[in-house]
Amino acid sequence: MSLRLQLFKGCLLLATLTVLYNEFLIYYVTLYYCSYPKEPVKNEGTVDAMILADTHLLGSRNGHWFDKLRREWQMYRSFQTANTYFSPEAVFFLGDIFDEGKWCPPEEFQYYVKRFNDLFYVKNETKRYALAGNHDIGFHYAVTPYLLERFQSAYKSKSVKRVKLKGLDFVLINSMAFHQDGCFLCKEAEQRLDKLSAKLKCEGKDCVRPILMSHFPLFRDSDEMCDELDEASSEEKFHRFKEKWDVISNASTRLLLDKVGPRGIFTGHTHNGCTTDHGGGVTEWTVSSFSWRNRKNPAFLLARFSNSSISVSKCMLPDENTVINIYLLLLAAVVLALLRYPFYHYYVNYVRVRRKTCVFRNNVDFNLPTNGFV
Template sequence: MKEHESEFTNVMILADTHLLGDLFDEGQWADDQQFDIYANRFDQLFYVPETTQRYVVVGNHDVGFHYALMPHHLDRFSRRFNIDPTVEYVNIGGNHFIIVNSMAMEKDGCKLCHQAEETIKTLKDKFDCALSEECEEKLSGGYSRPILMQHFPLFRKNDEVCEFETDLAPSSLRSEIFREKWECISKESTDFLIKSLRPRVVFGGHSHYTCSKFWEAPYNFWEYTISSFSWRNNRWPSFLLLKVSPKQLKVQKCHLPHEHTVIWIYALATLLSISLSINKDFLNVEFVKKLFCHTGIRL
């Protein structure tokens, strides 16, 4: 995985990097010392140069599902990775990114959810205002529909709605019904987000498998669920390259090598090394024999 990330950051050196949650397996249960160990390991694996800005989205494995989310766990994660605990707005080259904590989309009236909803309403007002010539508070770079990033996918029935791709969930899993607030955010929260923000594209993760879904009129945007970056969760891990301007957006999927491919490469490399070593030793013996025979020394 470290080798993959090294190649990944080499490709992305001129861009900004967004990681869509579940940085850890056991962030919910880790004490502060364990959390620091996990975070340091993550920083080592997903190192980016100073010229690249890294944005992290919080996932349920980082702090827990909504019902188990402890304020301290969310606070330490937010402080460590310098992100807002609920909703964050980022402007990159005049492109508007909105990063949402999926666990704050429960809409149950709790303090965390209320704060997230109020921030989204404030952002909605700013985007609506930017469409008006009379708006006094202009958005940097002008108006363009925002790019929404979160850990959970938007509401969908299951993965049968996804466009066909080679790295979809196994056919036996695609028909399994998604539970709201577990495999995806609720329909109510989905409606709230897309009606408030009118995104031009949505990125999420969580399900471990890829999914591309087009939301038709009146919304008109693509939603991309990105597969897990780990072989443990998915035999076909991948990441997305995003080329974006206020008027254009292009997405390219990049697959990591299949785990079996890497195993075969290591196996063949090992056999080749052994073979070369044996041949080298054999040639060395023959060379020594010739050398001593020509000099008249008996072996």
């Protein structure tokens, strides 16, 4: 076999193995080290859930086709690998499912919904819930009855919705509906919240408070106190949050804490991970984006809920920089192999031949008679 063919086959094999690892196996290797919390112990009364946020599926306006392909493949492989490993009983998407949901026409929205269902397919026994985000229906000022209705129709969501799983209450809200300004959206949400609050009220040691799910985080000044693997960058951490834009307003936060009385809160929107203590044993987990488009090291949460506790594990997904570096190493190896061929070819066809020629001439000169004298 010629050297050129050997090099070609070697480079092809190396490239195939690299692509197989980067585009498939790396998700299994990375998520192998993640698991549900050990406490409480899994039993008939516990609920195992997967919680993710800000998938931002691209539409026809933003992003290059390769950008869309790359990000969607990353999210598809991440989600389906996690689904295979962990078999959650419920999956919660904390808003901003789409990147251009507030702009897209009806036909594109239907295509959006189909892509979402294909990418984030779950088994029949797994419950899937989706909250509205500002990229799905617009910020408060841009929400129209039409945009609201089509999202709610597609995902069976409401401005305030109660979900019961194995006797545990989950309250899912539309963050844009809590500006308390009397608009059509906020008025309905407050009415629903009042009715739900009366049903959720309980007292005594047997009282099991609900879990609150929202796209916007509850009010906090910034991410300065956050200490997570997927936290905001050092520049972003000290950025002051704007009420009703980055976080729910202080007034609406107090309203939700009072009316819902949650024992745990899960939010998204910022694209960065954070854990916030609201006092009274109430913890808020802000989930970072699930997509490489928003951060290089995305993550999601595995949570186990019981009557008495909420336990959470953070699962980091493959880092995009790691994948890029592996491809760069492959490129470097191929370049070195290709450079090796001409040098080796030069050595075989010039240096080695010249050496043999020199040896032959020396032997001939040594055996020649010298002017006829013996």
